[in-house]
Amino acid sequence: MPFKRPAPYPHRESSSQSHSESSTPYLPPSKHARISTSANSLARVKLYIVQAKFDSSTLSELFLLAEKHAGRLCRDAKDADVIVTAISMRRRFERHIPWELAKAKAVVNPQWLRESAKAGKPLPCGDYAALQDLRTPNTQIDIPSNLLPPDPSFPTDIAKLDYASRYACQRPSPLVCPNQSLAKELDIMRRSRALEGEERSALSYARAISVIKGAHNSRIYGAYPHRITSAHQVSKLPCIGTKIEASVMAYTADRRSQTETILKSERFQALSLFSSIYGIGPTTARKLCSLGLRSLDDLEIYYGVERASQRPSLAQGGDIVESNEGLGDSWIRIALELREDLAIQIPRAEVEEMSRVVMDELDELEPGCVSTIVGGYRRGKSESSDVDIVFTHPDAERVKGLCRRLVRRLHEHGMYNLSGFHGHNPLRNTHWDSLEKALTVFTLPKSSSLHNGIRRRLDLIFAPPEVYWTAVIGWTGSIMFQRDIRQWSKDKLAMKFDSSGITRRYDSKAFYPKTEKEVFDLLRLEWIDPMWRNADV
Template sequence: MPFKRPLLSSHTTDDSESQSDSSHGGPSKRRRVSSPRNIEKDKTVLVYILQAKIDPEMMSELAMLVENYKVERGNESLEGPTSVSELNLELTGDVEKADVIVTATNMRQRLERHVEWRIAKTKAIVTPLWLQDSVKSGRPVPYGSYIAVHHLEDETSRSHDTVQDASSGSPSNMPSEAEKQSCWQTEPTELIDTTEVELLSHTAKYSCLRPSPLVCPNQSLVKEIDVIRQGRNVEGEERSMLSYSRAISVIKAYPHVITKHNIRDLHELPFLGVKILSMIEEFLKTGQITEAQRMLADPRFQSLSAFITIHGIGPHTARRLYDLGLRTLEELERYYEVKPGVSDEETMPLLDAEASANTEAAGEQSIKIGLALRHDLGQTIPRDEVEEINGTIMRELGHIQKGCKSVIAGGYRRGKPQSNDVDIVITHTDWNLGSQKVKGLCRKLVQRLHEQGLVTHVMHLSGFHEHNVLRTHHWDSLEKALTVFVSRHNSSRQNVYRRVDLIFTAPEVFWTAVVGWTGSTMFERDLRLWAKQQKGMKFDSSGISRRHDSKLYHPRTERDVFKVLGLVYIHPTLRNADA
């Protein structure tokens, strides 16, 4: 169906510009404003709307939005100078003359069907939301959060510098209200961009440069090697465990099924030494690895592996308990004097005291809670229940503080159909005052959830530590609560206990926290290593800083996190660098 309202032709645009000039007695002049530079307020921004993937009704609405605004603006200007707009938009049917291309297309290949790439690289390519927000705010809002084709991110940003400098008195590095709001889109609804994936390499040294799917072509091999990694882990052999973890991350990113015909290709990959390669050859011949099978049959490995499934029990504690003669979880229950399904441990006083008050006692409490509720906590959580838990928590938070947003991180965000626990990263959408609004909010929310019977235990609670350039204390811009949440998703049971971690963050480090809490473990390890070794930066879920002077970086989107670190963006579902 053709567009209902035809776009203005290029000669019409030229005529309208000349008429506008004559009506004002000549070309528009630069106007002095309270800004360190002169601003040309009346500079026309030519907008070309690409019809592909935009339905006719929306197309008409967008066109009328510009033309109606133009009429309203013109009427206001006739009434007097009291409401001078910084936005002067014109529709154009000539893509080469356009300053901005509005499109619903987000793939380079699709855009090239309608716009030559040489032309696209000279324009700002934005989503329809940019047009709507610009009209709403009365100025051309920054393009950063409206980039339609991410391959043109740099070109679009440069285009914005030109338009913004000529059309606005605001510094270009200051986010507009529209940009502040748009950065809180909580989930990456976009599909995986295949052209971005092509920029990654499975031969790269760092897993943050490799695409790692949830299930890889060699998943059965990965699982076999992971048994050996787990064996090194429970025995405290950290260096050896890391070697196997790195080997697994490399195999996860290898895009082909490994066979005897292509095994030589593996010699070119990092972290696959002689021992690992011999294990792979054995797996190709027999379908298993002798060392892994021997480990699975080892009673000590079985006991230690069972022990570390309990929250609060790490490899060191597991070995200590084993040395005491304990072998089964039932024996641990008797040792800690807990009853299955019943936890009388009182952890709520953590809400009224510093989390570090008695870490040893808190650690033992966590073990007792984990043991008592292990049958529930050991179950995986389906995606719909994860979403329901998040919805419940955010509804309760709304009673305490309006304007908060959340992202479900962890394995859920990486595409797992079942999660071991629920990680929720929360912030406030007010960029300027959000850090004050979320301070202390974690404690208040947990208190309310407890009063509502939704949280039974708090196994850890920590608050903000301000950034300190002298590094006299640990910097942490997050508030965290590790809780036991009562889920009523399964109507056949009265209560189902779930592990839910709540992470509160200031707005300026929200997306850094999301990336940090999304994982996987090896992906995050390599992000930190890359930042340190290649960029001279420090990265963790608390933020990004430059090492030599502690300068802080505040990414406004998840893509900005990768951009600050000099990395190609990797979709969350391709960050599964662990087994």
């Protein structure tokens, strides 16, 4: 590129007690008008990009767009007309840009640059505002710094991690590893065992996959990256038994799939199809197969769902189902009706927009909440099958029942079709953690710049502030990574870990880490960034 990427603006301590958000930041009329109306070409606009919170791929995308379409990418925010940022909290934003300067600029989210580049002109900045100005001082809440992610984030020291450990929480697992095709091969076998109820065998395959994902740069293979070419290499890794070693040997011998028989099986195809419908697990899928059902048409008849060609589109605004055991047939019927929408992957930009819309609604209910998008998004996936958001508030007593109130507000505003609400359950007598959560079908409002009418799965999880970071870790995943944190805590420390918190087993003493890094420190684990927690395929 013909320019150096700008460094962050020098840090200046904030004198404010607020970081509140809204859909419209303070934009001086003269500046805002000049950007949105007078400049009929994006080539006249000077940009500054706050690099915090962007992953490398997104940052590269934005720099390329700026280089191709904008007038100039500034090294200093003072010289820019528009500041692009993924930060939505004032307190964190002030770590990069002084608030007085921010109030003199148009501060927008990255979608503004994408849409403006597509339109060939600068779009109105107010439609893409990233921050809220201080128009409601009486409702501002001081957010403790421990509830905000560190900036910059902690680096992961790969050299300190242990490829030979049997615990995924001690190994670095990238999103895609040099042996990804082998991992996918083993995952078909894992799925087959899981669908047939062979849980121990399925877990063995899952562990083997996580080891292969985490051993990508081990000393066994020499210089990174290196592919597994023999079963001898795999035999030196933990958690890989003779059966899995034989599968690896057959695969590495000629690189031909050893799972063709499984994939061609009518039963496997039916079980896979049924379990792809949200709300249908392996047990229910096997029950449906035993009844002779084999296709989606069969399922629609069984559950009394109208054929796709005959039913009208589902109206906005559905039911709120109170449940601690799941939504049962109600959810399955909805999932069948919405299966075409729910099967469409959600790009990162839309994930971020869904989070922004939800947090704006939440801020109207209770100013001062903070949130983290978790799940595959946080682990670096370019697309997600659903969106998971963990949120909290500094005053836990003041906001009891906030998740339920948020669900009802979204319902009233027509943003979802159905919600299964799981209340706080301290007894933990189900497969869910004890946190208050809502599993919803959500649609972006028409006022959103990314509104497309597609129904999306959105899970909202409220965590009290003292267990916020354990909730973030648990819901970030991956499945095997968080499973092995639980196992490590039990085996090595006689402690119990889940999304609801950390307790000592012999006396139930609770521990409340104040940051995500402190969770790792408390559990005597080396820090692993979310991008390295992809221990599943």
